[in-house]
Amino acid sequence: WKARNYLDFWKRWHISMGEWFNSYLFTPMTKAMYLRWKNPKHMPAYATISYLATFFLIGMWHGSTWAFVVTSIFWGAAAAVTQLYGELQKKFLSKNSRSTLTGNVTYLFACSSLTLSFVAISISGFWLDISDLNLIYQAHGAFGYIVAWLIGSIVLLPCIALTNRATKMTSNWSWISSNRIGIASIVTVMIIVYSFLYPAIDYTFVYQKF
DSSP: OOOSSHHHHHHHHOHHHHHHHIIIIIHHHHHHHHHHHOOGGGHHHHHHHHHHHHHHHHHHHHOOSHHHHHHHHHHHHHHHHHHHHHHHHHHHSOHHHHHHHHTOHHHHHHHHHHHHHHHHHHGGGGTOOHHHHHHHHHHHHHHHHHHHHHHHHHHHHHHHHHHHHHHHOOSTTTTSOHHHHHHHHHHHHHHHHHHHHGGGTOTTHHHHHO
16 A cells, blocks of 8 residues: 555566566666667666566566456556656656655655555456456446546545555554555555446455455
8 A cells, every 4th residue: 555656566476576577688678778778868768668568567467358358458557557657757757756645645645545555456357258348348438447547546636645644553453553544545546446337247356356
């Protein structure tokens, strides 16, 4: 729940696998593109392409069905967009402006909630097949996914703030763990998001899964 963006989430979530893919795919691929074209100005583009390919393969590592292909596309696109967003910040914001932005608590909480809500939706391929995902898309379209993502993010925002507050409390909050609040918040958001999306499949889905 402390992750500030999608790439940061993966650094915290599956460290060993992330380091393996970084060492044997992302870094060699980025270096190969640089050696091929030898243009330092294009390094951000090389990194974005490498992130797209790396996270697509990370998704496919989890499974080989068409549902996992969709999940892999989500993950690859998220990694590439996160990298691109960082580069755009460097291009259009001064160092002081970036420091002020990343030091803003509300901005950090918003980034965390957007990240976790996206992860909750993107892992749908872990327990749905491609026909289920197609039914959801036909019922809601791409806009429906975006709405569900934003709904999850809005619900998560106060949860993230509460979890952060719990880490700073000692005596009054000694009976509860901040990690427990974080996990409970994420599960709650997943249920809310799925309640919005999955009636397209079956109204009993949420009850059966959670």
